Amino acid sequence: METLSPRCILSGVLFGAALTAAGIYSPTVIIQQMHFEDFHMMKAFFSASATSALAIILANRLHFSACKPRAPNTLNWFSKYDGNLVGGALLGVGMALTGACPGTVLPQLATGIPSASYVLLGGLLGGILYSRYGKSLIRPAQAEVKADSKQIEERLTIDQVLKIDSTRALAIYETLCLSIVASVSYLAPDKPDVLLPGAVGGLLIGLSQFASLFLTSSTLGVSTAYEQLGNVFWWVYRTIVLGKRSPRPSIKATSFVLGSVLGSWGLGKALGLSGGGGKGEVIIGTLRAVAGGVLLTFGSRVAGGCTSGHGISGMSLLSVGSFVSVGAMFAGGMGTAAVLKFCGSA
Structure with a gap:
C-alpha cells in the first residue's frame, strides 16, 4: 500500500518555503492584484513561470525528468x-472570494x-464533490486529423499550433515574461514592507520547480x-x-x-511571520471562505490544474x-473582484 513519500515531502517543503518567502x-x-492595486503577485507569477521553463529544459537535458505538455481538459x-x-x-472566482488558491x-x-x-x-469539500460528480464531466478531447490523411495530429503547445520552432517559441516566451516583470517593476515598484521583491520571489518558486523535477520527476501542482x-x-x-x-x-x-505546510511553517517561524489581521x-468571512474554497478545488480540477x-x-x-x-482564471477573478467592489463587499 502506498505511503507518504519522503521525496515528495521534501519537494513540498521547498515549494512551501518559496511561496512564503x-x-x-x-x-x-x-x-x-485582482483589483489592479498591487502587482507583487504578477511580478512573482511571471518570474516563476520564466524560471520554471529553464528548470524544465535543464531537467530534460540531464535526463532525470521528461516533462510533457498538458493536454486540454474537455x-x-x-x-x-x-x-x-x-x-x-x-478557480478565478474562488480566488477573488478567498484571496487564496489551492497552493x-x-x-x-x-x-x-x-x-x-x-x-x-x-477546498476539501470541493475535492469530495469533484471526485463524485466532477470527474464524469471530463471527456476525451476530439482528435485533430490532417487533411487527406487518417493520421492523428496532436497540437498541444503554442509552437505546434503556430508551427514555429520550439526553441524560438520558448525564447519569445522568456522575453515576454521578463519584459512584463521589468515593465511592471518600473511602473509599480515593490512596497517597502515586502520580504523579497516579486521577481526574486518568483525566481525561488521557479527553482523549487527544479527541485520537484529532481526529487520526484514531476512538475509542481x-x-x-x-x-x-x-x-x-x-x-x-x-468500505x-x-x-x-x-x-x-x-x-x-x-x-x-x-x-508545503511544513516548509511554510518552518520559514514563517524562523522569520517571525504572522497572519493576524493587521491594519489594511x-x-x-467564513461563508465566503468556504464557498470560495469549494470553487477553488472544483474549478481547478475541471481545468486540469491550478495556478x-x-x-x-x-x-x-x-x-x-x-x-x-490561466487567462480564464484571471478573467474570472478580476470580474468577480469588480462585482464585489461595486457591491461594497471587496
Whole structure:
C-alpha cells in the first residue's frame, strides 16, 4: 500500500518555503492584484513561470525528468478547451472570494491567517464533490486529423499550433515574461514592507520547480491532492458504509501538500511571520471562505490544474490548455473582484 513519500515531502517543503518567502500567499496581495492595486503577485507569477521553463529544459537535458505538455481538459460542451475555460473561470472566482488558491492556502494555514482553515475546509469539500460528480464531466478531447490523411495530429503547445520552432517559441516566451516583470517593476515598484521583491520571489518558486523535477520527476501542482483526498473519502464511505472492499486510492500528492505546510511553517517561524489581521489586511468571512474554497478545488480540477499546475508548470511547457486556463482564471477573478467592489463587499 502506498505511503507518504519522503521525496515528495521534501519537494513540498521547498515549494512551501518559496511561496512564503515570495509573499504572494497573502489574501490582501492576491485580492489587490485582482483589483489592479498591487502587482507583487504578477511580478512573482511571471518570474516563476520564466524560471520554471529553464528548470524544465535543464531537467530534460540531464535526463532525470521528461516533462510533457498538458493536454486540454474537455467537457465537449462548446470547445476543445471548454474545461480549461469553465474550470479556470471558477478557480478565478474562488480566488477573488478567498484571496487564496489551492497552493497559497497552505502557507496561509501555516502562518495563521484566520480565513485559511475555512478555505481549506471548502477546498476539501470541493475535492469530495469533484471526485463524485466532477470527474464524469471530463471527456476525451476530439482528435485533430490532417487533411487527406487518417493520421492523428496532436497540437498541444503554442509552437505546434503556430508551427514555429520550439526553441524560438520558448525564447519569445522568456522575453515576454521578463519584459512584463521589468515593465511592471518600473511602473509599480515593490512596497517597502515586502520580504523579497516579486521577481526574486518568483525566481525561488521557479527553482523549487527544479527541485520537484529532481526529487520526484514531476512538475509542481497542488490541486491533485484535493482530488485524491476526495477519492479517499469515497473509498472510506464504500468500505465502511457499503461494505465494498477495493484498493485504497493514491495519496502521493498529499505528501507534497504536507511538505508545503511544513516548509511554510518552518520559514514563517524562523522569520517571525504572522497572519493576524493587521491594519489594511483583507478579512474574509467564513461563508465566503468556504464557498470560495469549494470553487477553488472544483474549478481547478475541471481545468486540469491550478495556478501552480498551469501557471508555473503548464505555461512553462507552452501548453495551450494552460494559457487558456490561466487567462480564464484571471478573467474570472478580476470580474468577480469588480462585482464585489461595486457591491461594497471587496
